[in-house]
Amino acid sequence: MTGFLLTFINLLFEALSLAILARVLLSWFQVDPYNQFVQLLFQVTEPILGPFRRFVPPLGMIDISPIVALLVLQVAQRVIIGTLIGLL
Numbered sequence: 502m503t504g505f506l507l508t509f510i511n512l513l514f515e516a517l518s519l520a521i522l523a524r525v526l527l528s529w530f531q532v533d534p535y536n537q538f539v540q541l542l543f544q545v546t547e548p549i550l551g552p553f554r555r556f557v558p559p560l561g562m563i564d565i566s567p568i569v570a571l572l573v574l575q576v577a578q579r580v581i582i583g584t585l586i587g588l589l
Contacts, residue, residue, distance in 0.1 A: 503589040507582060514578040518571055520545050525567050549574075 524546045532539050553566035553573075 503585075507585060507589075510581060510585070511578065514574055517545070517549065518574055521549065521567050521571055521574075524550070528564075 520542055524542050527539065527542065534540070549570055550566055553570045554564070557566045557569050559565065
């Protein structure tokens with residue numbers, strides 16, 4: 502049971518990280534905003550990236566909020582997994 506929980510949490514963080522990376526890559530191309538995959542990607546990532554955009558100013562034309570979000574997700578993943586391993 503504990504292995505399943507740790508694996509699930511780890512996969513959740515990895516999926517969020519991949520979704521953010523996919524969104525960054527899609528921002529370099531012209532995509533159809535009505536595409537269902539694009540809409541799903543934005544619905545999943547915007548609650549994470551939105552708050553970071555308010556606090557992290559862009560560097561010229563470059564939005565670095567996804568980089569900061571990925572770093573925070575990595576730290577949160579390690580803290581949560583480490584804490585759960587310590588508790589279990």
